[in-house]
Ligand SMILES: [Ca+2]
């Protein structure tokens with residue numbers, strides 16, 4: 001690789017790389033004050049102006065060891081009784097700064113407006129007076145996945161939920177099988193998940209984190225009755241003073257598998273997937289609406305489901321959708337799962353898709369394209385001959401065809417009792433990881449990461465040994481991107497780190 005030398009670098013107008021010829025782009029405003037013209041840049045999206053460094057370093061592969069950036073900044077707060085002419089002289093500093101290599105320097109009011117070049121991550125940062133904001137970022141690429149943390153859990157773990165509580169940081173909640181001790185909440189401390197709070201749950205299946213205004217909630221789907229024979233799933237609320245989750249509302253559910261939280265037209269909703277009542281899988285699942293007057297969720301609509309396992313909410317333009325994974329109707333797992341659309345104040349059937357013991361729907365976007373992936377767990381029908389394998393079956397990815405107003409099959413992927421799909425991105429690449437749980441003989445099966453490769457669709461790129469894999473979650477911290485998986489067959493969850501180039 002060739003480092004940039006003096007001759008390779010000419011004066012460059014970096015701003016012209018990101019501002020279109022007509023000057024118009026969301027987040028950029030042209031402002032003119034008397035004779036001076038400049039761009040006002042939105043503060044809310046510090047990355048929206050980023051572009052590949054290769055666009056300006058055309059003739060060399062490596063950053064030069066030293067280079068200069070000249071910026072003209074206008075102070076945001078203009079003291080009264082200062083006219084523009086003197087302002088230009090007093091506040092608009094034309095600074096010629098040397099940007100050198102080094103560790104993260106302090107960024108305080110003193111360093112406001114200074115640049116720092118992080119040679120290790122190949123990033124250029126601007127100090128905004130309190131933190132370094134990325135200006136130029138070389139896009140990372142996934143290289144491989146490595147073991148990061150083995151998390152011994154309270155018991156076998158069904159679902160995991162990872163969330164950030166403002167001012168507190170990153171947390172992970174595991175939905176554990178046995179009571180006591182119930183389920184656990186972990187806090188990300190010094191780069192690891194550390195136990196933070198235990199909550200009594202009853203064969204917990206999943207957690208859902210959501211907020212309503214400034215209120216922070218965590219809802220658990222309990223599959224079993226409590227000691228008193230009552231069957232509740234519970235919504236917990238974050239108590240800022242105690243820094244713990246406290247019971248907020250109990251809701252009557254029937255072998256609940258999943259909660260989904262969403263907003264429509266400024267109103268908050270929660271949908272529960274009721275799996276079965278006794279032996280009967282054909283029961284109602286319920287959508288609750290937040291009543292701001294009482295501060296409680298109230299039943300708003302029931303939808304008949306068959307062994308409901310998962311709800312997934314998504315928006316397409318102004319439209320809201322809710323899709324349910326139906327697993328079993330009492331005789332067959334080859335049944336329709338339904339997509340509903342919000343019309344006239346209620347969810348109405350939009351499309352039905354044949355699924356095979358559907359356990360999860362995952363919606364994701366690639367550019368303007370909208371995809372839905374289903375995890376098919378097993379193919380069983382009491383009326384037809386037993387197949388060679390109930391578990392080695394296709395899980396399918398569908399794409400929304402806007403013209404036809406329906407989802408059409410995009411790709412079939414061979415899976416082994418798939419229980420979850422998780423979509424994530426690294427740099428400019430898109431990935432899906434599938435939770436393969438059982439191949440008909442053993443729970444030791446590989447879960448697989450697929451990379452989206454355009455015309456080829458999703459292509460398997462990494463095979464990850466898992467045991468009874470139940471759920472995958474991806475999360476990012478300032479130190480990188482991680483994947484976590486839970487096992488429904490042993491009290492051990494694992495955090496993996498994505499190593500990037
Ligand atoms: Ca869900």
Ligand SMILES: [Ca+2]
Nearest residue numbers: 360362421422
């Ligand atoms: Ca999923």
Ligand SMILES: [Ca+2]
Nearest residue numbers: 420471472473
């Ligand atoms: Ca997941």
